[in-house]
Amino acid sequence: MRRRLLRIYHRLYRRLGPQGWWPGRSRFEVIVGAILTQNTNWGNVEKAIRQLRGARALTPSAMSALSRHRLATLIRPAGTFAVKTRRLQNFLAFLRTRYGGNLRRMFRDEPARLRDALLGVSGIGPETADSILLYAGNMPVFVIDAYTKRILVRHRLISPEAAYHEVQALFMNHLPQDTQLYNEYHALLVAVGKAYCRSTPRCDTCPLRWDLEGHGIPLPRR
Template sequence: MTREPLSAKPGGMLPTGPDRVSNSEGIQARLIAIYNRLYNYFGPRHWWPADTSFEVIVGAILTQNVAWKNVEQAIANLKAAGLLDPEAMYRATTAELEPHIRPAGYFRTKAKKLKAFVEHLWKRYNGSLTAMFSRPLAELRPEILAIYGIGPETADAILCYAGNYPIMVMDAYTRRVFSRLGFFDEKITYQGMQEFFMANLPQDQYLYNEYHALIDGLANQLCRKNRPDCSKCPLGDICPRLGVNL
């Protein structure tokens, strides 16, 4: 089943300097065309997979530097132990969290990160995610980034997938796919990528949510770092890597 194609709207200013990208006309239309191809190929990705907003947050922290299947096991362990709840995690010690999240790797450090988040949630919002997510995006993002162990990718995953804010998550997969497509250099910064996408796409939380998930699906399954399977790629015929431009 295909989704009604998105329509292009006027884009915004593009990054300059080290994060300079192609200034070709119709760049937003190209991005939307790629989105529609990926959506028609993969279908909706149903990302982030979780039962609650707090589970999304825990998953975003635990998935740092580890495969998602390992995170799923850690989350299942926390759920079975009754710890996949903001108050329960707040009252638990890091030592009590550690054995449950061991499958996610770096379990001692990640236990500290989880505790740092829930302690901030309790200190600032009396444990209420609803209160936290009522804050304006421009104020909440730097606040979350100030919490121990949370960088831009984790913060934006929390904001987009748990808080439903219109912000698009970037990662190494995004850099790989879109540098290969010729939109920007492979050394572009996280901020440069994010500014590029958000300046040239409609401000739509659903679109940012789904686009990131589709990019990750493509990079994980086909546009791999080594030995990419270009013959099956829904963008293969428009990829400069194969000598063709969109």
């Protein structure tokens, strides 16, 4: 399994190159992006981030000082803005009460403890928590998303019923604990998911077609 996962990674890296994740000018901006990107595309998140930057609201203290209405107005382009406003404010309250509003203190926490704590924040699920740990905290935690799961199911590496933690364990139990590897691998899988492994897969031109063929797996249709 380790060999296969690494071969997939190296093939993707050679074909698609470094993905430069996570686009963000600060750790707080990465966290805000991870919360805003839930159920929307990145283009909408970028618009919201630009508005927040224009309002100089991209620090925990500056954002905490905003009224709920003002914050909602600024992040409106990211969609479901009332829900996301609450989620951002939930995170800010968590940061304040547990770490005195200090991100450096937060990321000094032990990864498993911090992950559990983040999962206790209303509106932060495993994918968002792990994105925060990996891309804002540089912690070796593999992020799983719908693209990753779809690719792995189609390559028969996991069952369609596999839970988040099981898919994550597949990577983390077989790959070295390497933040840079996890960072790039997740980003590459997202790139494949967006360009090739869509609901109707485009295996003909996909860089991972070789893995299907090498394991005698018929090309999936849907």
